[in-house]
Amino acid sequence: MAYWACARLEPHRERLALHCLEASGFTTYFPRIRDQCVRNGRKIERRPPLFPGYAFVLIHLQWHAARWSVGVLNLIMNGDAPAHVADSIIAEIRGRERGGLVELPRREKFRTGEVVRVTHGPFADHVGLFAGMRPRQRVEILLQLLGGEQRVTLAKKDIEVVR
Numbered sequence: 001m002a003y004w005a006c007a008r009l010e011p012h013r014e015r016l017a018l019h020c021l022e023a024s025g026f027t028t029y030f031p032r033i034r035d036q037c038v039r040n041g042r043k044i045e046r047r048p049p050l051f052p053g054y055a056f057v058l059i060h061l062q063w064h065a066a067r068w069s070v071g072v073l074n075l076i077m078n079g080d081a082p083a084h085v086a087d088s089i090i091a092e093i094r095g096r097e098r099g100g101l102v103e104l105p106r107r108e109k110f111r112t113g114e115v116v117r118v119t120h121g122p123f124a125d126h127v128g129l130f131a132g133m134r135p136r137q138r139v140e141i142l143l144q145l146l147g148g149e150q151r152v153t154l155a156k157k158d159i160e161v162v163r
Contacts, residue, residue, distance in 0.1 A: 002058055003058075003059055004057070004058055004087065004089075004090055005056070005066070005075050005082035005083065006054055006075065006076040006083065006085055007021070007055050007056075007057050007067075007073075008054055008074050008076065009053055009054065009055055009072060009073065010073055014030065014049070014053075014071070016070060017055070017069065017070065017072050018030055018055060018071075020069045020070040020072075021055075021057060021066060021071075021072070026059070026065075026066055029055065029056040029057075029090060029094075030056070031102050032047045032048065032100075033049075033050050033101060033103075034046075034047065034102075035047070050093070056090060059082060110161065111130065112130060112132060114129070114130045114161060115127060115161070116129070116160065116161055116162060117159065117161075117162050118154065118158060118159055119158055119159060120157075121154065121158055123154070126143050126145075128142050128144070128152070131151060133156075134153055137155060137156045138155060138156065139153070139154055139155075139156050140152070140153050141154065
């Protein structure tokens with residue numbers, strides 16, 4: 001009975017690992033996402049992996065050949081055998097593909113100067129203005145506190161747009 005397993009691949013050798021697995025008769029699935037960034041004022045489309053360093057491998061009988069294939073560090077194990085990845089998970093990921101690339105849900109983007117409300121924490125229910133993004137999913141907002149405007153950094157999940 002065939003099942004999907006997850007292989008951890010060597011860094012920067014993913015293409016080689018996938019080639020060797022397929023040459024050994026394994027079916028592989030290495031989902032990629034569409035990512036756009038701006039470099040030197042130009043929009044560039046990148047196609048990074050959805051799960052960097054990991055690929056799905058369809059195991060029919062023997063998993064040892066996949067484990068010792070070139071470019072594979074190991075298989076994600078559940079005791080003495082590879083952990084099974086449910087077919088429904090693979091189908092869900094493939095169902096999100098458009099043109100061979102996985103489309104992730106759009107993130108809610110805030111615009112500078114937009115009115116936001118704090119939903120959690122010590123400033124809950126305060127209303128302020130969105131001032132910008134910070135690293136690690138943090139945001140800066142301007143709140144009216146202590147008789148003036150104060151810049152406060154909060155988790156992105158703790159604010160919502162006031163409509």
